[in-house]
Amino acid sequence: MAIVVTGAAGFIGSNLVKALNARGETDIIAVDNLTRGDKFRNLVDCQIRHYVDKEEFLAEIVGGHWDGEISAILHQGACSDTMEHNGKYMMENNYQYTLLLLEFCQAEQIPFLYASSAATYGAGKHGFREEEACEGPLNVYGYSKLLFDQVMRQRWESLTAQVAGFRYFNVYGPREQHKGRMASVAFHHFNQYRETGKVKLFEGADGYPNGGQMRDFVSVEDVVKVNLWFLDHPEVCGIFNLGSGRAQPFNDVAVASVNACRTFEGKPALSLEEMVKQGILEYTPFPEALKGKYQSFTQADLTRLRAAGYDAPMLTVEEGVARYVQGLMQQ
Secondary structure: OEEEEEOOOOHHHHHEEEHHHHHHOOOEEEEEEEHHEEEEEEEHHOOOOEEEEEEHHHHHHOOHHHHOOOEEEEEEOOOOOOOOOOOOHHHHHHHHHHHHHHHHHHHHHEEEEEEEEEHHHOOOOOOOOHHHHOOOOOOOHHHHHHHHHHHHHOOOHHHOOOOOEEEOOOOEEOHHHHHHOOHHHHHHHHHHHHHHHEEEEEEEOOOOOOEEEEEOOOEHHHHHHHHHHHHHOOOEEEEEOOOOOOOOEHHHHHHHHHHHHHHHHHOOOOOHHHHHOOOOOOEOOOOOHHOOOOOOOOOOHHHOOOOOOHOOOOOOHHHHHHHHHHHHHHO
């Protein structure tokens, strides 16, 4: 029986396919939308059984084509553009599609692991626990993710098989080059430094100093490990934060990115102050369009994830970004 990975040519999806291959799994159905054809590169070094367009896959699911053929669905496919304002498209793509896959998995009694988002918390004024009191998305993307989580809360008692949702925080790592402006800040910092010798960050806002806004940056390596742990523990259900569990300023990402490049070039590492003084790190005005719609602080509360039994440490920005940038330099 096959494992289905949706969004398989995307960032997290392709990393999951590669990790499944490393475990000897090649009976994988890759589901995606390759209208953006350059995403194919993420699957070139992966082994899969079959590729299916996301709309065709849904039609085949409804038509019974895959009944009895699938052992689990790892649903990573979604529109993750927080600036997308087409609510009709967002709800069809992120909510309705996910709901239909859930109902299939429940009918087949197979695990369903899906991507939720830290965008469900909005500005995070009430913390980042997987509770209704903490939730308040700032855009329709966040709402599309929250609505499905809300539906799941109504169904926990009647499940026939595992369902686990992961509220991803700021994920970075290999295979995100196709994401354009939605790629991680680590990826943008790497490219800025290589092209111009400089990295640009926003000036301070919401009471934070220049480059001091803080996010929970989590390596895709850890995201993959958590997904596979749940696949190995089908008895564990719920909605879980998936971050590093620590907030670090954007300045830390910039410093880690630049110093990883400098190390590869045989140059000494620099401190934040030295980078600012030398003009390597510059601050630009905070965009008007993002005011009131920006998460200036995020930090995953991992209490529920740890209580579920996942106890592996998460990479810090210094560890994860250095490994990521070194890999980019070698490419």
